[in-house]
Amino acid sequence: MTFRSFMDVALTEARAAAARGEVPVGAVIVDAAGQVVAQAGNRTRELHDPTAHAEVLAIRAACAKVGSERLVGHDLYVTLEPCAMCAAALASARIARLYYGASDPKSGGVAQGARVFAHPQCHHVPQVYDGIDATAAERLLKAFFAGKREGN
Numbered sequence: 001m002t003f004r005s006f007m008d009v010a011l012t013e014a015r016a017a018a019a020r021g022e023v024p025v026g027a028v029i030v031d032a033a034g035q036v037v038a039q040a041g042n043r044t045r046e047l048h049d050p051t052a053h054a055e056v057l058a059i060r061a062a063c064a065k066v067g068s069e070r071l072v073g074h075d076l077y078v079t080l081e082p083c084a085m086c087a088a089a090l091a092s093a094r095i096a097r098l099y100y101g102a103s104d105p106k107s108g109g110v111a112q113g114a115r116v117f118a119h120p121q122c123h124h125v126p127q128v129y130d131g132i133d134a135t136a137a138e139r140l141l142k143a144f145f146a147g148k149r150e151g152n
């Protein structure tokens, strides 16, 4: 089976988030057969929910669809390095592979900061692939925050 990246779907969700005035981060969950199970963008402002990150919303939707609290064999694509909360959620969901785009020196919890998957208390460690379409994700984030500074 040839590798097919679903980062384009995640980037579409990130752009939609930006259009809603949310930090442009998008995520998509794909099952072992290569079918999209859930996709989401940040909705923290809209839902008044600090946990409504793209990854958490995608995990909730995928688990509801699958009818399980575990997403064994599923992959998650996200445009930005997950924060510590999302990394912990990914581990709890037993996500098989994590593909992410831009690294996040401010809030990232995978390759820096909390490095959640490196904890001995982390009971499931997904395979991690970083830098997938990172430039496109970075460009979106930069444009969003530049626009915010001008607007406010």
Ligand SMILES: [Zn+2]
Binding pocket: 053, 055, 082, 083, 084, 085, 086, 087
């Ligand atoms: Zn997060």
